[in-house]
Amino acid sequence: MFGMSFMKRPISTTLGFTGLYGWALLFLSAFISTCGAAQDASPVGQDALKDILKEQILGVVGDKLLVERDQISVYLDDRRLVVPSCDQKFIISLPFSDRSTVEATCQSENWTKYIRVSVGEYRSAMVYRRDMPAGNIIKRGDIKFVDGRGVSEDKPLIKTIDQVMNRSLKNHVIANEPVLASDFSLVALPNTTVAESVETEVLVATTTINRGVRLDESMFGRHMRRGRLPSDLIFGTGELNHLQANRIIIAGDTLRRSMVSLAPAIKKDDLIQIRIEKGALSVSALVRALSDGSVGDVIEVVNAESGRPLRAKIIDIGSLEII
Incomplete structure (x- = not known):
């Protein structure tokens, strides 16, 4: 009897230890599998959500700009961009005149982001x-x-x-x-006025320029004009980036002082690329101006991606320095 009792105890202990060890292995395996599945599902979920957002952006931009989808690029590759699962369709708009930024909003998640797009060359x-x-x-x-x-x-x-x-x-x-x-x-027409022989080189718009748009040399070509010309023509291109259209200038119009006004160095809603350097670290970001300003002014801006408010000093036309 004593011998039997002695043999049973180690067997029972061994089985108990083996059972606990097995359960521990099973639990650990299940935990690792769950974590792995969660990690695998996360990027797949974002890829699907970004595809949904991209399709909606392509549809809106294509309809508004009258272009085919294959001419539009939507930049959603930034890993920091997290797209929510929206109960309704995203609200997509082109808030700025540059047509290179869309505003995407999910009202149910109180989420808004500015997303860069590019379309085939404008004409x-x-x-x-x-x-x-x-x-x-x-x-x-x-x-x-x-x-x-x-x-x-x-x-x-x-x-x-x-x-x-x-x-x-x-x-x-x-x-x-x-x-x-x-x-x-x-x-x-027979009664068309015969032009005089004197020719003058003038600046002529090569594209339609909307009111409030800053002028640029690329918007104009030099053409020879005959006959009597307006007295307020602008002949040089050196000052164009300091001016903005105060009315719609149509392609073919000769540039005149009465068509333009002095433009602020930074305009409200302008998107400006800034660079912040601290030691060896250099970070770039896109900010949106919240007001007009001249060189030397300090204005409020907001990070276009995070929405964080910042203050910046205008150091040149289209150039800011975060303070």
Whole structure:
């Protein structure tokens, strides 16, 4: 009996230890599997949410700018960007005139971010404002300019309004159709004023410039003009970046003082790339100006990604220094 009792005790102890060890291994394995699954699911979830947001951005930008989706790039690769699971569709808008930034909002999650986009190179196109019959004489008010990135160039397009002013239509045209060279008679009106022989080089807008937009040399070309010219023409390009349009300037318009006003160095809602350096560390960020300002002014700005408010000093046109 004594021998039997002696043999049972170690067997029971061994089985108990083995059972506990097995349960511990099972629990640890399950924990590791759960953690691994969570880690695997996290990036997949963000990828899916970013795809949903991207599709909505492509749809809105494509519709508003009249471009195909394959011409639009949406930059959502930043790992710091966390897109929420939104109960409703994101609200997408183009809040700035540069057309390179969209504002995405999820109201149910109280979430708003500015996201960079790029579209094929901008070009303007002329279209008719209304239906007009053959024989109609074209005036400035009959033509309007639109974003031409979605307009086919299979047929020769008219590029400047001077090419069609006082010309007679030889075909019936329809509102919002592009203005084609083939729509016009090559003969000008008999009473068109004969130009004088003196030629003067002037600045002529090559694209439509909206009111409030800062001027840039790339928006203008140099052309020779004959005859009597306005007395307030602007001939040089050195001062253009200090000026802004105070009305819509149409492609083909000759640049005049009456069309422009002095522009602030930084305008409200301008997006400015800044760089913060501290020792060997250098960080760049995109901030949005909350007010206009001149060189030397201190203005409030907000980080376009995080929404954090900052103060910055204007050191040059389009240039800030965080203080």
